[in-house]
Amino acid sequence: MPHSETTPEQQEAPSRTQLTPTMEDTTLNLGNGGLTDEDLLMADVDEVESPPVVAPAAAVEQPSSSPASKPESADEDDAPVEIKQETKPEIKLEDLFEGMDSDDSDDEFSNNKKDVVTGQIPPSSPGPAAAPPTGGSNPDLLRVFYQLLFPWRYYFQWLNHSPQPTPDFKFREFSLWLAGGVVFRFQSYSTLDLLRKDVFKHLPERIEIGPIYTANPRDRKTFRNSSAFRPIAKELCFDIDLTDYDDVRTCCDKANICIKCWQFITMAIKVLDRALREDFGYEHIMWVYSGRRGAHAWVCDRKARGLDDHKRKALGNYFSVVKGGEKTGKRVNVRRPLHPHLARSLEILKEHFLTDVLEAQDPWREEDRAEKLLALLPDIKLRQALKEKWEFNPGRSSTAKWGDIDSVAKTVGGVNTKDLLEAKQDIVLEYTYPRLDILVTEQKTHLLKSPFVVHPGTGRVCVPIDTSDLEGFDPLDVPTIGGLVNEIDSDSSSLVKKEDGDEDKKGAEWERTSIKPYIDQFRGFVHGLLREEREFVRVKREREEEGGGLDF
Numbered sequence: 001m002p003h004s005e006t007t008p009e010q011q012e013a014p015s016r017t018q019l020t021p022t023m024e025d026t027t028l029n030l031g032n033g034g035l036t037d038e039d040l041l042m043a044d045v046d047e048v049e050s051p052p053v054v055a056p057a058a059a060v061e062q063p064s065s066s067p068a069s070k071p072e073s074a075d076e077d078d079a080p081v082e083i084k085q086e087t088k089p090e091i092k093l094e095d096l097f098e099g100m101d102s103d104d105s106d107d108e109f110s111n112n113k114k115d116v117v118t119g120q121i122p123p124s125s126p127g128p129a130a131a132p133p134t135g136g137s138n139p140d141l142l143r144v145f146y147q148l149l150f151p152w153r154y155y156f157q158w159l160n161h162s163p164q165p166t167p168d169f170k171f172r173e174f175s176l177w178l179a180g181g182v183v184f185r186f187q188s189y190s191t192l193d194l195l196r197k198d199v200f201k202h203l204p205e206r207i208e209i210g211p212i213y214t215a216n217p218r219d220r221k222t223f224r225n226s227s228a229f230r231p232i233a234k235e236l237c238f239d240i241d242l243t244d245y246d247d248v249r250t251c252c253d254k255a256n257i258c259i260k261c262w263q264f265i266t267m268a269i270k271v272l273d274r275a276l277r278e279d280f281g282y283e284h285i286m287w288v289y290s291g292r293r294g295a296h297a298w299v300c301d302r303k304a305r306g307l308d309d310h311k312r313k314a315l316g317n318y319f320s321v322v323k324g325g326e327k328t329g330k331r332v333n334v335r336r337p338l339h340p341h342l343a344r345s346l347e348i349l350k351e352h353f354l355t356d357v358l359e360a361q362d363p364w365r366e367e368d369r370a371e372k373l374l375a376l377l378p379d380i381k382l383r384q385a386l387k388e389k390w391e392f393n394p395g396r397s398s399t400a401k402w403g404d405i406d407s408v409a410k411t412v413g414g415v416n417t418k419d420l421l422e423a424k425q426d427i428v429l430e431y432t433y434p435r436l437d438i439l440v441t442e443q444k445t446h447l448l449k450s451p452f453v454v455h456p457g458t459g460r461v462c463v464p465i466d467t468s469d470l471e472g473f474d475p476l477d478v479p480t481i482g483g484l485v486n487e488i489d490s491d492s493s494s495l496v497k498k499e500d501g502d503e504d505k506k507g508a509e510w511e512r513t514s515i516k517p518y519i520d521q522f523r524g525f526v527h528g529l530l531r532e533e534r535e536f537v538r539v540k541r542e543r544e545e546e547g548g549g550l551d552f
C-alpha cells in the first residue's frame with residue numbers, strides 16, 4: 001500500500017492519534033471496560049470493530065505508521081469559534097427519529113431501519129483530551145445535525161453509483177474523527193444504515209472519505225503481504241487552502257479568512273474547473289467548501305475514479321505551475337510559447353489580478369514587499385530606475401507600481417519587450433494561479449474530508465459551492481450547525497406530525513432550513529452522476545449481449 005509521509009500538521013498535533021480498530025484492539029478495549037453489556041448485546045460485527053471510547057495506548061497507532069490523511073488539524077490550534085446558542089433545542093428523541101425517517105422516506109436501500117433507532121445516547125465526552133464543545137464539536141448539536149440535516153440518501157447515491165449497495169460503497173474506506181483526538185481508520189459499511197448507525201453512535205466531528213478497495217477494508221489484515229487488497233478507485237480530488245497564499249495576501253493570515261482573500265479560491269476554482277472540463281473532458285465535478293479557509297474538488301466521473309496513481313501524478317504535474325516555497329524566489333518559470341491551458345488561465349486570471357490582487361491586497365505597497373516585485377523583473381537598469389522612483393514615492397500603490405513597469409521601461413530604453421512581457425505574465429501566474437496540496441491529487445489512498453460535515457472550529461457546514469455563481473459565494477455566510485439547529489428549533493411546524501403519510505409533501509427538516517439550497521444542489525449533482533452511471537451500465541450490457549463482452 002502506498003505510504004505517505006506524516007504531514008507537518010500531524011507532527012504539530014501529537015494528541016491527534018489514529019486508531020485502526022482490529023479484533024486485538026477490540027479485545028484490549030473490552031478489557032478496559034470500554035463497552036457495556038448493553039452495547040455488546042446491540043452490537044453487530046461492525047460495531048464491535050469500532051469501539052466508542054478512547055482506546056488504551058497499546059491499541060493506538062501513531063499517525064506516521066498509517067497512510068496519511070491530510071488533516072487541517074492546524075485549524076485546531078486556533079481559537080475555536082464559539083457558536084452561541086440562545087436556547088437549547090427542545091427536540092425530543094422521537095422527533096429526531098421522525099425526521100430521520102422523513103429524510104429516509106424513499107430510501108429503498110434501508111433493510112435494517114429499526115436497528116438504527118436504538119435510542120442509545122452516544123458518549124458526549126469520548127476522552128480526557130476532549131476540548132470544550134464548540135458549535136462544531138458539541139455532541140447535542142451534532143446529534144441533531146446528523147439525524148435531521150445530513151443528506152444521507154443523496155450521500156449514499158453519490159458514493160454508491162447505483163440503487164442497491166455495490167462494492168463502490170461496501171468496500172469504501174471511511175474514517176471517523178471523534179472529539180478528543182481519536183480517529184477510526186478503515187471503517188466500511190455494507191449498507192447506508194450501518195454507516196448512519198455508527199455516525200449516530202460516535203457523533204464524529206469529522207468524516208473522511210478514502211478509496212474503494214478490492215475487498216472490505218475491515219478485512220485488510222487478512223490480506224497481509226498480498227496484492228489482493230489494494231485501492232482500486234477514488235474520486236480525483238483537489239485541495240486548495242488559503243494558507244498557501246500567505247505570501248500574497250495581506251488582509252489575513254493563517255486560518256483567518258475574509259471575502260477579499262477568498263477571491264484566491266474563486267480564481268483557483270475557475271481555472272481548475274475549466275481545465276478539468278475542457279482539457280480532460282470531465283463533467284461531474286463538485287466543489288466543496290472545507291469549512292474554514294479552502295475548497296476541495298471531487299471529480300466523480302467514472303474515468304476519473306479509475307485513474308491509477310501514476311496518472312494522478314501526471315495530472316497533478318499538469319497543474320503544478322507555482323513551484324517551491326515562499327523563499328524560493330521566482331516561483332513560475334513556464335516555457336514559451338505558452339501552453340494553451342496557461343494562455344487560457346491567464347485570460348481568466350488577469351482581471352482578478354488587477355482587482356483582487358493589486359487593488360484589494362495591495363501586495364507591494366511597502367518597500368520591502370516591492371523588493372520582491374523588483375526581483376521578478378528582468379534588466380538591471382529597469383530594476384534600478386523603478387527602485388529609485390518608488391523610494392521617492394513611499395506608499396505608492398501596487399496598481400501604480402504595476403503601471404510604472406512599462407512606462408519606466410520606455411524611458412530607460414533598451415529593455416527587451418518580450419522578456420518583460422513574459423516576466424509580467426509569470427508574475428500574474430505567481431500571484432493568482434491555483435496552489436494545490438498536491439498529495440491529495442496524487443494519491444488514491446489520501447483521505448479527504450467529506451462534504452456536509454461540520455468544521456469543528458468554525459461550526460460551518462462543508463457545503464457544495466455553486467460554480468455558476470462563484471462571485472455570490474461568501475464562506476462567512478455558510479450555514480453553521482448552531483444556526484441550523486436554531487432554525488429547526490424555531491420552526492415548530494417541523495415537529496408537527498402530518499397525517500397524510502406523504503413524506504415528499506411533508507418534507508424533511510432540512511428543507512425548512514438554510515441548508516436547503518446546498519442539499520438541492522448536491523441532489524442535482526448526484527442525479528447527473530447517476531444518469532451517466534445508468535447509461536454506462538446500459539451500454540455495457542448491450543455490448544456484452546452483442547459481442548459476448550470480449551471488447552469491453
Ligand SMILES: [Zn+2]
Pocket residue numbers: 249251252256257258259260261262
Ligand atoms: Zn482576508
